[in-house]
Amino acid sequence: MTLARHLAAAAAAAVVIALISVQLGSYRDYQIAEVAAYVIAVAGLTVLIGLSGQISVGNGAFMALGAYATALLQLRVPWLPAHLGGWSIVVIFLISVVVTAAGGAVVGVAAARLRGPYLAGATLLLAVAFPAAVADRYAGVFGGDQGLGVTVTTPAALGPAFPPTRWLTWLTCAAALAGLVLLANLARSRVGRSWRALRDDEVAAALSGINVARLRVLAFVVSAASAGLGGSLLAVVSSIVSPGAYTLSLSIGLLTAAVIGGLGSLLGAVWGSLLLALIPGYLSNVATSHGGRLFGLPSGATSFVPIAAYGVVLIVVMLAFPSGIQGGLRRLFGPVAPVAAGPLARLARRGRRAPAGLPASRHGLAAARHRGSGPRGDDRRGQAGEPSRRSGRRHARTRDTHQRQSEHQEEGTR
Amino acid sequence: MQEFVEFTLGGIASGMVYAAIALSLVLIWRGTRILNFAQGGLAMLTTYLASIVISRTGSYWEGFAAGLAAGLVLGAVAERTVIRPVESKGPMNAVIVTIGLLIFIEGLAGIIFGGQYRSFPPAFSIVGLRIGSFSLGISRNDVFTAGAVLAAAVILAVVFRYTPVGLRLRAAAFGPQVARLLGVRVGRVLTLGWALAGLFGALAGVLVTPSTFLYPNSMDAIFVLGFTAAVIGGLDSPVGAVVGGLILGVVLEYVGGYLGSDIVPLFGLAALVLVLMVRPSGLFSAATTRQV
């Protein structure tokens, strides 16, 4: 049932996108394709952070891995296009996803014992080290600073007059939707429930028989695979893979998009990606449309105005929507999906505790000093076993928005 | 042998700069449990202010003091205005706000000061010191750099340990509710923590900028290394921050010297992973209870 519903939603979205892509101009198609690439990457990250409670500031490196896999396959495996023509790109995507998933497994295993800011630090350095290694150390294989080109050919079946940007849009959106359906199913499945259990209370989850380490690694694998697909799509859209395109800023951008969109929510990934991909360009256009002279500033200074404005946008949106854009919309319009009435959802809601974030708050003395970790939803899993560990150093959270916030984030990965 | 000495001493000098950033991150983490991604950006801005003062007054030390003072003020202002509303929300919210703050500060610096390089003076001569004909690989300025950070760290430790202010800082970090009950103005104390973090960031900025030149993104790379140092040492431990900085500085100097600068980030990652494999919460983390 879940699968059918998700497929139906994806099909509906596909039809809408196809219609839009025909209506809008080529440049809008290009933008949609770009957004699609980010959406799947951000979706994987939001599942990692929002559902399994692990943070990664390095998914840009996984995007790069997927992108390089795509470029290298195109470059070095000529029999793929020879035998499959324009559809070889689909096979290449699949292989790139597998390669990136393997990379995610390696990172996940290495990071299995890390929590919170330590995991953040390790993944941050991964994001910095990977492009540097690729550009500088192994330049022979990876094309160095100049990178490798990627091409995608419109299938002949669509006719010679079919705009290449439209094919780009269809290809990337189809791939992204396929990935989103898989993620949505995963989130609704036993694995997703186990992730949430793991995120909410690791000890209780382990006591219930959940294999904590395996699930944590699996979450990394899934988020890496999603990022890898996103990277492949981005490579196809921008037709080049080079280290300058996969810097730390990209990883930070993905993180920003995931949180601002709404952690744990796939629709939130869409909002976040729209913001990430479109707002900086929009602000830039507004600035340049004033003839390069804004507020009487010299032209050199004007180019920085969109940057400062984007920073302000991030701060304001985060302050205005503490549960992300999806959480804010949810609050404005109320829960829409029938799943809200489901018994599982009720159960999940009651077992609520802190929303995903830095679970380091749960371990060791670091946890003891955490300010304002409030009354945990209810007593089902929240307090059991904790007082003895914590020696009574838990503190009352003073704001109940926290509780509401966790409810909103739990309402499925829409 | 000479190379080894040169690399070791040079590594210590640069490691102390990472330690300063690490200390500011630790101060903020201990107090407010927030990862401050904007720390490098704030340091860059205070260095610009120091640069303005130096060019206006012609005196390095006035600029130095102005930069540090600006660090205190900006840290406090940031906490009060932008961080206070998200301190009690989910931790990821604060991270995103600091990222937004970083982007805003870099844009602001570009608007006010332009995107071109500026030269920033060192405190002392950069000519290498030598003992006889044996070159030590560091200069008077490097010695000052290491010494300044060390002195600041020692002063901080003394303040923490032996003064009422320090006691309040520790209390507010350790148990805010209890501290509040005992009359500590926790809000004010948190602002003070951010102000001190701003001070250390500003110190790192003025010490390192002579060799990176001053432009809106000049502190980005140093921030990453400072963050790494803090994680290596353990985010709860100021001692860990200093030790982590020194270890990172020296190790990266050896790698850059003997193996080449292109492999330095990879080795940084390897070092970090190695430490975290053995001690998942950093070298100086308190012993964690074992999960059953």
Added chain:
Amino acid sequence: MRTPHKALGAVVVLTSAAMALAACSSSPSTKKSSGALTASAPGITATTITIGSHQPLTGPAAPGYSEIAPASNAYFQYVNAHGGIYGRKIIYKYLDDGYNPTNTSTVVHQLVLQDNVYAIFNGLGTPTHLAVVSYLNSQKVPDVFVASGCECWNQPSLYPETFGWQLDYVREGKILGRYIEQHFKGKKIGYFYQNDEFGQDGVKGLGYEIPKSQVVARETYVPTDVKIGPAVAALKAAGAQVVVSFSIPAFTALLKLNALGLNYNPTLVVSDVGSDPITLAGLLNAFAKKSGSFGSSLINGIITDGYLPSLGDTSNPWIQLFKKVHDQYDAKAPLDGNVLYGEAVAYTFVQAMFKAGKNPTRQDLINALNAGNFPQGPSVAPFAYSATDHNGMTGAYIGIIKNGVIVPQGGVLVTDDSPTGPVTAYTTPQPAPPASGIPSP
């Protein structure tokens, strides 16, 4: 099918005749027609020509490079104020890509698809421009005067729309290498270069001229890591008496500072990319004040090359022209090498647009460059442009920095990209600009 109405048929015939006539009369470069200005191509209207570019206006690559596009725009405004190109004003839309190839692709797609620019002009950066070169060529958008010395732009069969402009790095390496081979016989040479195609191509050119036996050290750096102390120490340890540096200005300055720190004083030979005296002096001025004996002596004696007239040559008419334009339209920026570059490449573009004709199509611009014998303009050496060669300048002069300006040593040297092609003197004097400062049609 029914036969068309007689009147309709007459209209059809007349219209086609009119169109044929119009097509004949607007054929460019063969006659000086005084016909009306038409919208002959995307980006061209009766009154404007719109061109676009991608530039690193913000981000780590911005310092220095972000001055180029405003300087080009300054020259375009000067031309606009003095009659424009056949009466059309140039609108230069340069967008920020932050030196990120993904952004480059996005902004170039926007310029082509949404802003309908006539051509992409002076796209800056090798990794960034590589992201869009295939796209521009597949869309047949002229991609002229790429701001990069990579040889990759010279592929007329693969990229017919793409043209370089500045002296490419291999040629530059050969010219510098020849000078070193002649003037530093027997001395030990060390290389210090950026670990990408800029440095690698430069070193390749050097290697074509400098005997291998003289080279005692090769050290690289990456722009993201300022700790080049070990590399400089290695150069010193190898005993390099001359260090050839293919570095950007920041790293030239760091090379000098680190060498000072090690009490090491080799002769420096620096690529044009990293030797602008004003930029270097600006980077080093805080250190110069420190010890009285420094000052501008920090950069005195640096040997470099130049493919545009030296800014110190104040009697040169090109410098006078560009200074006039700078003072009027771009006064806030310092008059340094980047501003000179920006104005010079804009001049070349205006020359090309005049050659393309009164109502040019996109192909007309390409044809104007492919025709060969393109006037030098501000370049000290001829352009290589032809149907089979899309490289830009072919030569440069050697100069030495003295008192903050580059002083030419000897005349212009030209060469090619091949390992064995000779470096020869080019003695034809550089043509002066027209009195109006605007190229003649």
